[in-house]
Amino acid sequence: MxxxxxxxxxxxxxxxxxxxxxxxxxxxxxxxxxxxxxxxxxxxxxxxxxxxxxxxxxxxxxxxxxxxxxxxxxxxxxxxxxxxxxxxxxxxxxxxxxxxxxxxxxxxxxxxxxxxxxxETLFGAGKGAKNSVMITLGTGVGTGIVVNGRLLTGNCSAGAEGGHIQINMGGRKCGCEKQGHYEAYASATALIAQTLEACRKYPDSLLAKLVAEEGASGKSAFEAARQGCPVAKRVTSRYIKYVGMGLVSFANVFYPETIIVGGGVSNEGDALIKPLQRYVSRNVYGAQYNPPIKVVAATLRNxxxxxxxxxxxx
Amino acid sequence: MxxxxxxxxxxxxxxxxxxxxxxxxxxxxxxxxxxxxxxxxxxxxxxxxxxxxxxxxxxxxxxxxxxxxxxxxxxxxxxxxxxxxxxxxxxxxxxxxxxxxxxxxxxxxxxxxxxxxxxETLFGAGKGAKNSVMITLGTGVGTGIVVNGRLLTGNCSAGAEGGHIQINMGGRKCGCEKQGHYEAYASATALIAQTLEACRKYPDSLLAKLVAEEGASGKSAFEAARQGCPVAKRVTSRYIKYVGMGLVSFANVFYPETIIVGGGVSNEGDALIKPLQRYVSRNVYGAQYNPPIKVVAATLRNxxxxxxxxxxxx
Incomplete structure (x- = not known):
């Protein structure tokens, strides 16, 4: 067919x-x-x-x-x-x-x-899964959720707006004007803001130099971290924790077989996925009694x- | 049949x-x-x-x-x-x-x-809904989620643990030992803790007197608020905001027709449900383009x- x-x-x-x-x-x-x-x-x-x-x-x-x-x-x-x-x-x-x-x-x-x-769930990174959550780390945070092989869309298809779950009471302002949403911490846009803050605070860091030369992007902190910059390492590890916090919330609600990470930031591969996997495994509710949830990068790309x-x- | x-x-x-x-x-x-x-x-x-x-x-x-x-x-x-x-x-x-x-x-x-x-979804407070989220405000916060008329259970039925979504980074410790979970803010247990904190801070308040006489329960703050105590009113309105924060996260993910509130605290009726309805309507993502989400108290009880x-x- x-x-x-x-x-x-x-x-x-x-x-x-x-x-x-x-x-x-x-x-x-x-x-x-x-x-x-x-x-x-x-x-x-x-x-x-x-x-x-x-x-x-x-x-x-x-x-x-x-x-x-x-x-x-x-x-x-x-x-x-x-x-x-x-x-x-x-x-x-x-x-x-x-x-x-x-x-x-x-x-x-x-x-x-x-x-x-x-x-991605049926034919890509989640192949074989009946339940999955995919997050797309880009300008915002998109979520696509599959429950028992079917897309979760909600009444009038208004659901699956997982970028707008709250992870921090009274926290950073989201693109939607509310405070403390996941997207305000875990999007590529948020990562760039976190990178620029670190550059202002540590103007002599390798990260700050790299950003001064090339401009800030979602890659800057990961690149400087790879070159050994401790400031950049703090930025990436905190960012990964933010991303992980939302994933754990989704995991506790959906307990999917697979969490798929897509969007520009997912190009960082293992530097992002491995610590995310650790964070999810350590923090998901009831993990000791249940099969592990796999965290994987999207594979089908475009x-x-x-x-x-x-x-x-x- | x-x-x-x-x-x-x-x-x-x-x-x-x-x-x-x-x-x-x-x-x-x-x-x-x-x-x-x-x-x-x-x-x-x-x-x-x-x-x-x-x-x-x-x-x-x-x-x-x-x-x-x-x-x-x-x-x-x-x-x-x-x-x-x-x-x-x-x-x-x-x-x-x-x-x-x-x-x-x-x-x-x-x-x-x-x-x-x-x-509750098929025959009680949610009758007619295809999608619903029910939260039970008791010792913990239980969640039961219906998607397209079917229970959401997750892989190996390990999901629907919505009491353990994170709403406050690094916040109060949950019964599961992690920090900042919904349950640590919205359970009846949490409400009692919030009530006792207020009593210690305002020992001359009507709330403190009521608790000294009758002991603290999930009803104390609502009862004292009904009697006009401003300290109790602050406790209940903050508690309702906590409950609402989780509901908005669920609403943004599931966009159900109905959110059903059960458990002991739901006996407070309109004093709880009406402000919760306002909070959800005001904060749910895309509310201006979509049908409103109804917040209702459970009706089937036992x-x-x-x-x-x-x-x-x-």
């Missing part, structure tokens, strides 16, 4: 044909014009889907469905994009429009982070969105 | 016959001897089940199954009680034993707090366990 997976981004749209094992048979990326007219954007996406189906030499009736991942607030059950910061969609019945334009009835829609989590979107139809 | 619901407690066992609407047709309670031999306890439970079936004048083949709620660590899928603080069960295959003794094949088992949450256990078979 074959499926179409569509991963809509702010800058580009990716479309792939995916088989039931999560293997991408063919794929294509096109530039997206997110500020354009709603119907123009939908038309571009539909054309790209048709093109990829053609290119793969597959008949429409061989396709079991089209799955679409889209950034923003998505109402999965109704196939509607309520709004998106990056794309000019407002209460857009995207699933229905694509079904009409492409001529395939079974079109499913979900948030792009949810799709990535589903893809393909997770296509594969996970296709998996919405599986 | 009829079902048997069994609610095992540390002091007593309750058994009821429940119909598909969650109505208890007949029920009976018996004293439990939790320190006895494992087989003796199981035998007592089986006898009580047989007695209630007899008493109701129902044939075994009219019963679709037996559901059992048991305190402690329960492995739902295997029907095993791994351990229980209050009852002498250790890796006890309770479902299988009851099936053999009673002669009904379909026996389901879950944690008692999970059963109460399922009962029957929630029987009804919810029966619902395991529905």
């Amino acid at each position: 074959k499926f179409v997976g569509v991963d809509i981004g702010g800058m580009s749209v990716k479309v792939g044909i995916v088989d039931e094992n999560g293997t991408i048979l063919t794929k294509k990326t096109a530039v997206c014009h997110p500020d354009g007219d709603e119907n123009a954007i939908v038309g571009e996406i539909a054309s790209l889907i048709a093109e990829v189906i053609d290119q793969a030499g597959i008949l429409k009736r061989e396709l079991a469905g089209i799955g679409i991942g889209c950034p923003g607030s998505v109402y999965d059950e109704k196939g509607i994009v309520r709004y998106s910061c990056n794309i000019n969609f407002r209460n857009t019945p995207l699933a229905q429009k694509i079904a009409q334009l492409v001529g395939i009835g079974n079109v499913r829609l979900s948030n792009d982070a949810n799709c990535a989590a589903l893809g 393909d997770a969105g296509i594969v996970g979107a296709a998996a919405l139809c599986m | 009829k079902f048997v619901g069994v609610d095992i407690g540390g002091m007593s066992v309750k058994v009821g016959i429940v119909d598909e609407n969650g109505t208890i047709l007949t029920k009976k309670t018996a004293v439990c001897h939790p320190d006895g031999d494992e087989n003796a306890i199981v035998g007592e439970i089986a006898s009580l089940i047989a007695e209630v079936i007899d008493q109701a004048g129902i044939l075994k083949r009219e019963l679709a199954g037996i559901g059992i709620g048991c305190p402690g660590s329960v492995y739902d899928e295997k029907g095993i009680v791994r351990y229980s603080c209050n009852i002498n069960f250790r890796n006890t295959p309770l479902a299988q034993k009851i099936a053999q003794l009673v002669g009904i094949g379909n026996v389901r088992l879950s944690n008692d707090a999970n059963c109460a949450a399922l009962g 029957d929630a366990g029987i009804v919810g256990a029966a619902a395991l078979c529905m």
Whole structure:
């Protein structure tokens, strides 16, 4: 059985044909014009889907469905994009429009982070798990949660906003204006802020020099730590503890087989994952009576969105 | 269709016959001897089940199954009680034993707090909801979570330990020895500690006098607040904020239709529920775009366990 997976981004749209094992048979990326007219954007996406189906030499009736991942607030059950910061969609019945334009009835829609989590769980870093939590450490902290093989979305698909659990009463201000949220401590943005604070406090540190030369990024502290800078080591180990605190909260609620860490910061690999694994194993409730929870880095990278979107139809 | 619901407690066992609407047709309670031999306890439970079936004048083949709620660590899928603080069960295959003794094949088992949450969601305070979170404010903070009409249990039923999400970095010590957990702020035990702290700080307050006369309980602060004591009002409003913080974290992850508040403290009714509702509505993520989340007090009280256990078979 074959499926179409569509991963809509702010800058580009990716479309792939995916088989039931999560293997991408063919794929294509096109530039997206997110500020354009709603119907123009939908038309571009539909054309790209048709093109990829053609290119793969597959008949429409061989396709079991089209799955679409889209950034923003998505109402999965109704196939509607309520709004998106990056794309000019407002209460857009995207699933229905694509079904009409492409001529395939079974079109499913979900948030792009949810799709990535589903893809990683079923076919990537979480393969074999029935329950998983994926966090994406980027500008914010995204969460995608799989319970018994199905995405957790909540009423009207408004849930899975795990970046906004509170981990520190009265603490740092989050992007959403509330205080003490996970995202305000564990996002790449937060790591950069923590890095800059350390640079101001220790202007003679190797970290401060590196940041002065290259500018601050989510990599700066990890890089300086690798070069032996004690200030940077304190920054990274505190940051990892912050990330771990949220993971332990998720673990105590979901007790998944696997926690998957994605997003830019996850490129640090073992320097991030190994201490996170230790932190989770040491702090999860009831660990002595239950199988360990594996903490792993995402593996599908840029393909997770296509594969996970296709998996919405599986 | 009829079902048997069994609610095992540390002091007593309750058994009821429940119909598909969650109505208890007949029920009976018996004293439990939790320190006895494992087989003796199981035998007592089986006898009580047989007695209630007899008493109701129902044939075994009219019963679709037996559901059992048991305190402690329960492995739902295997029907095993791994351990229980209050009852002498250790890796006890309770479902299988009851099936053999009673002669009904379909026996389901879950944690008692999970059963109460399922009962309240399907037939009590959450009736009509597909997604709910129930918190029980007692000695600890129990959580039972329903996602799409099904209990969330996690791998090996080790999840739903929402009392142990972290809400305050480095904060108060929890019963599990870790710091800053929800339970350490929101349980009735925590409320009593907060009450006693206020009494020590304000020995001339009405609250301190009331506690000196009657001893401290989870009711003291609410009672003194009702009598106008400003110290008690500060205690209750801070406590309600603590409870609300956890609820908002759950709301952001699950976005349920309903949050159900049970346990001893929930007897305070509107004095607790109304400010909690305001706190959740004001702080949940994306509230402006989504339907409101209702915060309600549990309504089934002592029957929630029987009804919810029966619902395991529905």
